[in-house]
Amino acid sequence: MQNLKPLKRFGQNYLHDKNIIQKIIEEFSPNENDIILEIGPGKGALTDLLIGKTKLYYAVEIDKRVIEDLKNKFPNVIFINQDFLTLDFNHDLNLNHDLNLNHDLNLHHDFTLNLALTQQTKLRIIGNIPYNITSPILFKLIESREIISDVLLMTQYEVAKRIVAKPNSKDYGILSVLIGYFAKPEFCFKVSRNVFYPKPNVDSAIIKIDFKKNKISNIRDELFIKVVKACFGNRRKTLKNSLTNSELINVDLTKINFDFTRRAEQLEIEDFIYLTSQIQKLID
Missing domain, CATH: 1.10.8.100 (rRNA adenine dimethylase, C-terminal domain)
Structure with a gap:
């Protein structure tokens, strides 16, 4: 995977700065009882530091070129070769799955991620997401919030500012209101465009979204x-x-x-x- 060329159609920009990667892991603060789902592991930069910190780890990757290498490098991760936006969260997941058998799973484009999680074992999601589909991903997370504990995402800096924006500011908009209503957002830190390959035209930021917030209304x-x-x-x-x-x-x-x-x-x-x-x- 060392010489793998990032694909523009997937919005791929590989993070290569180890200090930033470590800072992201510290912000996420995983523990061994977490059920983690990573969006877009790419070459496995985040995966490499997270896999030893939890017992159950899923990673959703659309790029077919990297799946076999990822499975060989991380045999205890359940890799799903699929577009995250097409995942179905509505069916049951066997939480006692023998992780040693993950390599034998029939993972294909139509794979459905089955998740029926208890209040104590909700998903924790992390990812360096494609910036061209940030809003659809955020709306999908909102729709699936009943089975999600919290989310840590790398987003475009301008989008991160919109998510945490306050009224009477130019950044305040739909994302500010919806995420503020359904969750508790937090701007963590800014990330320079210089730590990616290829270097994007914009800076990035780490944003945290906590879905453990209780809604205070009965509206639909x-x-x-x-x-x-x-x-x-x-x-x-x-x-x-x-x-x-x-x-x-x-x-x-x-x-x-x-x-x-x-x-x-x-x-x-x-x-x-x-x-x-x-x-x-x-x-x-």
Whole structure:
């Protein structure tokens, strides 16, 4: 794998700085009882330092060129040669699986990752993810949050800033609100573009997302997401204009006691919760 050429279509940029790798591991702080799933192990830079710290380790890698080498190098890892976005988290996983048999698993593109995890054994996810599909990955993690404990991701620096942004800032948007509502995000540290091969055009950052946060409302998740997306649909316009130009056009906003002359970036998460609850009442 030493001379493997990164593929642009997979958004591959290999991390090669050992100090940064060690810093990521320390931030993740694995323990032996964790069930870890790594997104995009690539050449196994993170895998190499994590595998000895936990008993059950999955790694999802789309690049078929590296799978056999990875399996030979890390025989105790369950490698899944598949696009992470196509994984299905809905079936059972035998948590007592004999890891010595992992090498015999029939791992192919249509493999379904089966996970039925107890409250005490939720997944911990780590990965240097392709920047071109960051948002879809984050939405998939939100949808699967009931079986995920926490996530540590390498993302584009600008995306990391958006995730932790506060209201009334240019970075505040859909990701800020949704991840702040469903989880507790934390900006860990910035990573220079110079520690990757090939060197990307942007800097990166490590972001932590803790899904152990308890939700404080009874509104429907899908409606909350729909309302947030609609509010930010026309960022420069007022909430009234944004909502009436969305799929919520039939909601009678005059029946809601709310200041619709504001713009979406002025609202706190609590404002989005209240607005969604009122819309939900009208719809129901």
